[in-house]
Amino acid sequence: xxxxxxxxxxxxxxxxxxxxxxxxxxxxxxxxxxxxxxxxxxxxxxxxxxxxxxxxxxxxxxxxxxxxxxxxxxxxxxxxxxxxxxxxxxxxxxxxxxxxxxxxxxxxxxxxxxxxxxxxxxxxxxxxxxxxxxxxxxxxxxxxxxxxxxxxxxxxxxxxxxxxxxxxxxxxxxxxxxxxxxxxxxxxxxxxxxxxxxxxxxxxxxxxxxxxxxxxxxxxxxxxxxxxxxxxxxxxxxxxxxxxxxxxxxxxxxxxxxxxxxxxxxxxxxxxxxxxxxxxxxxxxxxxxxxxxxxxxxxx
Numbered sequence: 001x002x003x004x005x006x007x008x009x010x011x012x013x014x015x016x017x018x019x020x021x022x023x024x025x026x027x028x029x030x031x032x033x034x035x036x037x038x039x040x041x042x043x044x045x046x047x048x049x050x051x052x053x054x055x056x057x058x059x060x061x062x063x064x065x066x067x068x069x070x071x072x073x074x075x076x077x078x079x080x081x082x083x084x085x086x087x088x089x090x091x092x093x094x095x096x097x098x099x100x101x102x103x104x105x106x107x108x109x110x111x112x113x114x115x116x117x118x119x120x121x122x123x124x125x126x127x128x129x130x131x132x133x134x135x136x137x138x139x140x141x142x143x144x145x146x147x148x149x150x151x152x153x154x155x156x157x158x159x160x161x162x163x164x165x166x167x168x169x170x171x172x173x174x175x176x177x178x179x180x181x182x183x184x185x186x187x188x189x190x191x192x193x194x195x196x197x198x199x200x201x202x203x204x205x206x207x208x209x210x211x212x213x214x215x216x217x218x219x220x221x222x223x224x225x226x227x228x229x230x231x232x233x234x235x236x237x238x239x240x241x242x243x244x245x246x247x248x249x250x251x252x253x254x255x256x257x258x259x260x261x262x263x264x265x266x267x268x269x270x271x272x273x274x275x276x277x278x279x280x281x282x283x284x285x286x287x288x289x290x291x292x293x294x295x296x297x298x299x300x
Contacts, residue, residue: 007189013193014192014194018198018199019201019204019208022200022201022203022204025197025198032262033159033263035191036160036259036263037160038187039187041167042191043164043191044128044164044165044168046108047124047125047128048121049172051118051121052122061122062126062130065102065122066127066134068252069101069123069252070134072228072232073098073228076223076228077224078095080220080224085217085220086212086213086216089269089272090217090272092142092143092265092268092273093265093269093273093274094276097276097280098138099131100131100258100261101131101135102123102124102256104124104257105288106124106248107120110247110248113247113291113295114295115245115248116245116248119248120248123248124252127252128165132154132158140153143268156264160260195262196258196278196281198262198266199265199274199278199281200278203272203274203278214279221280225254225283225284228253229253229254233250247291250291254287255284258284262278
């Protein structure tokens with residue numbers, strides 16, 4: 001049961017099921033936006049309201065989280081994707097990844113990796129708020145000629161980011177949270193697993209028949225996680241930033257919400273645009289495992 005309920009097993013299982021039984025993904029596609037909204041409600045209960053007070057301490061981590069997650073990560077991804085992607089649809093898949101908010105996994109993994117948990121909450125919260133404005137603008141700029149309105153994008157961000165964030169505040173009330181706390185981890189894991197299954201399943205022909213797309217997409221995403229993460233960590237240490245703050249900033253820089261980007265890409269640009277997000281889910285999982293295993297070796 002421990003293996004079956006393990007986050008890493010669940011996500012790997014979703015990828016395997018998508019490759020094996022991808023025909024069923026078409027039946028789920030229409031419901032992924034609702035699955036994501038519910039998943040985001042449970043995921044954002046990890047953002048503790050008390051950690052956001054007093055308001056004045058919010059600004060610096062919020063700005064840093066936004067700069068790391070959108071501007072530095074985004075520049076690397078967009079430049080590489082611009083030169084490497086063979087189709088507009090695939091490139092837009094990377095635009096959606098850049099537009100997505102950070103993965104809420106930044107917060108628990110800051111704890112697992114002995115980072116600064118409060119700083120991670122503030123950074124994620126700031127980048128979440130920024131995504132409401134940045135995402136519609138970014139997608140509108142790069143989707144020239146596509147029938148995507150900035151207003152519809154803004155409304156989508158409100159539905160998928162702000163509304164779940166507000167609803168999650170009610171779940172944090174003590175009489176309710178004692179029940180929520182028991183199921184939220186698994187609700188998030190299985191919610192994202194359903195979304196990843198859908199993205200992989202709808203594109204499984206690409207996974208089996210077009211290794212070039214997989215290789216090029218992997219180069220972009222490996223550069224934006226393992227590559228830029230290692231460089232940032234190295235130069236932060238040289239600058240004298242303590243490990244706790246350093247590792248949290250690395251997570252804010254490299255971890256995007258693959259579930260969010262899958263649903264947004266499918267909704268706006270179709271199944272081809274969801275391919276990068278499906279690959280992202282695997283690479284983020286590998287990166288988080290790498291950081292966890294590395295810490296264990298350091299302890300030993």
